Amino acid sequence: MTKRATLVIALFAATATVGAQVSYDRLRQADREPQNWLTYSGSYASQRHSLLTQITPANVKNLEMQWVFQARSLERFQATALVVDGILYTVQAPNDIMALDAVTGRVFWTYSYRPSAAARPCCGRVNRGVAILDGTLFMGTIDGHLIAVDAKTGKPIWDVAIAKPESGYALTHAPLAVKDKVIVGPAGGEFGIRGFLAAYDAKTGKEVWRFNTIPGPGEAGHDTWGGDSWKRGGGPVWLTGSYDAELNLTYWGIGNPGPDYNGDLRPGDNLYTSSVVALDADTGRLKWHYQFTPHDEFDFDAAQIPVLADARWPEGTASSRSGQPGRPRKLMYWANRNGFFYVLDRATGEFLSGKPFVKVTWATGFDERGRPIQPVDKRPNAEGVLIFPGNQGGTNWYSPSYSPRTGLFYIPTWLNYDTVYAKRPVEFVEGQSFGGGNPRTTIPAGIQTATNNYQTEDEGHGAIRAIDPLTGEKRWDFKMADVTDAGVLTTASDLLFSGGREGYFFALDARSGALLWKATVGGVVASGPMTYAVGGRQYVAVAAGSSLFTFALRQ
């Protein structure tokens, strides 16, 4: 064991006796207790990077399975677990919260929630996890409730109906707890909802602020919607945001406009769809925004994790760099579904860079202010137009990771993947699908098998792609035969964990991309791996199929 590993283990052995009260200060300084995993992405910066180092590139081959939790649900297990002082909290789809012994996988308690029959989530009765603050867990439900549950007993504390399931609203992402509030927003971009982000008092469930992701009359950005199209403009929220305590800004990716594929019904840029918004965490007031895909007609949701990192960014504008290392800046790294990797200044929202990380044809580049340049012949029409990347994007909701040690940004990627987009007339009917198009792709859904017999290995496949965020240049690829819905975890021992649709969970060398270890988990990995430690022993957990698998080094 290295000296550093010993130090880290000694550190968490000392703090393991801290009570389960997860204060805001603990959340803010999550990197001081790497034995725990306190938020969906591991910290407010959402790097999904752990400081634990017991498992290393040298010994990772000795990983063995410790326990499996099989959910009583056949839904895809998309939740990232939290671990607090030896207790693991996760969600059994659709909306049962479980508390497990993180060492043995045995269940302490289950909070069972039966969603209303009116729930109609677009893409599975799924949930991506809970948030914790003090002694309370928070979960959004597929029928539009936000629920607070006692982390010791699983007893509900409050239950607030925040959105109407019969109109297509569903809560699927893990909430974000900041200070004394819980922030959440609804999915439903395929149903013509009008999205929002709202903060609720953690003690009472009372709404404290609300930010409409589709601005109404009198709100800034309302003029980017023709007619009354804003009323059904979409702008869902279905992935957890990030938070910068110094700036007191919380960052969230906003999903697609409605209808998804036919922009004729909604003239204008359609703010704040397919954008990132930076909100004051106390008031919900918009500090800045950046729209990745103006007037999006490709369903290029900006439902990705805003990754916060600090680095020296070269001075100058996007087109006239001095090439000299610049001053330290607060940056945001964003691998977007639309195929571009972005660097933004997260204090001001300034566009610093946008580089394709996969083949991109819907835009040819950016103007000085960071607006994408979109050729007129690259918009959906009645006949269909072929676009790279395809409908599921160059990446999607799958968590990326940034390692401050390697300086690399790791993206679960769909490569060589396209879609033919054709627009169709569509009328809005509340609670019904509001797509307005027919995207067609060669990528089959589900696990690829030889019987498909019409697709080569290179045609639309997955990869973990490592890029240098300061240049946007590719460093390496770990290629998969099938595509991937798995997130990425990196650790301070320069390991990378991920998986894919083929049902493998694997470890790579984060510096080279070399495969170091793999396990067959027998189901699609559609979740982000996480790591924790109890009693000085490091564990790595990942959900696959409808089960949660946990690994540690052989003793």
Place this chain on the structure above:
Amino acid sequence: MSSALGAAKWVSGIALVVLCTAGPAAAQRFHVPGETEQGEILYQANCVTCHGLEGDEVRSADLSRGEFRRGSSDDDLIQIIRNGIPGTAMPANNLTQIQAANIVRYLRSLAAIEPLTSVPGDAARGQSLVEGKGACLSCHRIGVTGSRVGPDLTDVGRVRRRVELERALVDPGAVVRPANRRFRVVTRDGATTVGRLLNHDTFAVLLMDDKEQLRSFAKPELRSYDFVLESPMPSYRDRFSAGELADVVRYLVSLKGIEPQTP
């Protein structure tokens, strides 16, 4: 030891709402749910919405007194439960003969416990007594206040009748529901932990200890583990006056748990 724990799997499988018809707690090491108790579970699942927990919410069909207007024999009542009463709000129910018979047993038991007092009581005064003089929250929890060590009372008024609450206050040892029994583990080095059993299996015991920590014990490391059959709750027969008792019961009956809010 092992057989006691084998029987305890029943406990974890039974809902919190079980009525023990057998004798005092000390005799309940092995708990097999009785027919009356199954009847209570079925009543709460199928009947309570209209008839209420006390059985008296349909004015023309008060089930709480052991006398029934539409029939007197068990068979009459079973027929009514299964087939409903045409022309009234009483629907037919998809229940077996045995299930309906168990509900009848439960209904006949409702009048078995005599109330100690007929004073209506005052919920606000009861709340002050629960939070003050009674020191109830040193063991129990209501909402987000109080200890998690004893049974949570947040929704006790939804699952317990007035007479049951009254009896629990004056004679807490008379009936300790299986789900409320405490559990004690002693490690090989003699350290004792008492708490609420959450789960156990061949290799592990999981409980919440009296410091409200979720704890997991490996059985090979334990010298002994078993239920504590006595209730740690003191009797309030002499601590509260009859009026105070009525106030506390009234308050507890008002505790219905949390309801979804719509902003």
